[in-house]
Each structure stands twice: as C-alpha cells, then as structure tokens.
Amino acid sequence: MKSFITCNYLHEVACVGPKYTWCNNKRGANRILEKLDRCLVNAAAFNSSHKLLVKHLTRLASNHCPILFKLLNLIPPNKKVLKFEEVWSTIPVSVAVVYKSWNKKTNGDPSQALNYKLRRTLRYLHFWSKAKFKAMNLHKEELKSEVLRLQELEAGDGVISKEE
Template structure:
C-alpha cells in the first residue's frame, strides 16, 4: 500500500529520480500461517527513503464447507486407494517444516530456518547428524514417490560447516549420495562459507559490458539506450547488493 517508489533524490524537474530500493523480506512460514500481512509505504518527511510499516493481524478462522460425496464412487474399489494416497501426500516444504530436528537458528530467539524453495531449486538446512540426514533422505524419497520427480544427483551437493569432521562428512555423503562442494550458486547468488572477494563479483561487470556491447552494435536511439540502462543494467547490481555484501 502507498506509493510504489521508496526512494527519491529530492530534486525537481528532469533531475528528479525515484526508485524502489527498499523491500520487506518475509519468512516463508509467516506467509503460510493463518494471518494477514500488509506492507505500507509511509510518506517521506526527513529522509530520502520511505519508512515501511508492516501490519500483521490474525485472520478469523474460516468455517469449513460441507463435503459433498457421490455414493457411486464407493462402488469402485480403486477409489479408496486414490483418496488414501491423496490425503497422505504432503508437499516437500510442509513435510520438512513439521520436523523439529531439521533447520538451524541464527540466534536463540530467531525462527528456525529449514529450507529455501524456488521452483525446482531447494536448499535444506540441518545439523550434521546421521538421524537428520536419514530423515531428510526419507522425506525426499517420499516426495519423489508422490510426484514422480527425481533428484538430479549430478547437480546436487553438500556444503559442510567448518566444525564437521572428515569422518562425519564421509558418512553423510554415503547416505545421501551427493558430492561435497565448497560453494554453489542459488538463484544467481554465490553462497560460500568464506568471505567473498572482488574477483567473485567480476561476473556482474562482465554481464553489464556484454549487454552494453550488444546494444552498441544495434541501431538504437540514445533515449532507448538510456531506458535499457535504467531498466536492465541498474537492476543487475541492485539485485546482488540486496542479498550480498559486495566489496567497494
């Protein structure tokens, strides 16, 4: 709610620039719970950034609708197994969220971070214990049996913390069948246990130069080129600066 842009350079006329820099980030569990989240952009007064207000209110429980059932389905023996299989199916995220042993906490009072899920890219966080690994493997196998999907082992990996010893790493790799990696990319973001250096972000400059060279070879007006820079080029570093600490 409110103005769609959250930042302005406080200038007038053609020198005025307005952008949407500020965002409200939610934990996936807070969105799935029975509550209403309302984000409101407040007016700018002293700062060049808009204050962001989050209103959270619980929704009143909805009355369950009556279930209508045709008796004719009871005459088919196969209908019982169909209904049973559907009722027993749970999404991968729900199956993991219900397990208290899976997940990590940044601090003692912080919410438990269990997984990041976007399309077919999944990251699961868990303490390096055999019981947790076997539980994760069981959930993945059940999910694959429910949906008919399969895990791409060649694209899957295990990123261990520095305190995990070699013996425990070997056991976990044998159970899951995934290779160990030192870092990986998730949604074009590099994740590693080390501090990333300037060379790790060279791909941003390379990507920008590649696009500029491509547009320079085409018959485009100056106004079109400026529009492409504002809408495409500026979004590339803006995305990475919101999720990573890029060195100066």
C-alpha cells in the first residue's frame, strides 16, 4: 500500500474528529482502536485552490467512523507572493528566526507538515525582514533627503559650509 501511495503521488487529507476510525467494540484492556480509514488525493487535488477537509464523524451503530469528505469554498489566491530573499541568508540572526518557526508544533502527515513549515518559515522571515529593515529604510530615506538638500543648497550659491 505504501508503494502504491508513493508511486501515485497520493497525499492524505487533514482530518478533524476522532483520531481513530475503527474500534473492536470491546471494553477495558481488550479494546482496540485503530485508524484504518483514510482519504487520499492526488497532487492536483491537494494543491488546488479549494480547501479539502475530511471529518471523522461519531461512531454510533458500527465499528467504523463514518467519514465525510468536504470540498470547501474556493480559497482566494494570495495576491502577494512571498519569495526567499538571498540577503536573509547573510544575516546571522535570521537563523534564529528560522529555528523558532521550524520548531513550532505542526500537525498532519509528513508532506503536509513540511509544506506548512516551509510556508510558515517564509512568512516569519518576511515579517522579520520587514521590521528589521524598516528602520534602515527610514534612515536611508533621511540620508537621501539630506543629500538632496545639500545638492540644492550647492546649486543655489555653490558654497556649502562645514556646519551644513
């Protein structure tokens, strides 16, 4: 089964509800709980702009949980695309940002967890960068304004004193 899943690039859809989908309906030490039922989709469905959800419903008259597969409303595509900036790798503090983001708990199967960790880390780096470089960009703009003021002053009478 694992080979079939791998060869066909299938991914398990995240689920909500009871963790286990089957029970042998016994009590005490004889009780067995397992996750037997899964919902697998191909990469095209997994990466679509629709939100996929599997809900394990309450087990009532059977030893299996009913499974509800939902295709939720279209997720609007992100208007802003975040891309990794090479300059981030040259700043030693960025390693701490990546470490903090990467070590947060993530649910789902390994491929979903990896995808989510990568997106979350990119988002953390983006906002960290925005905050870090905001002050630097403000200072750069102030310096540009000062240079422009000095150039205008120089163009006016041709002389700039040391005080200016």
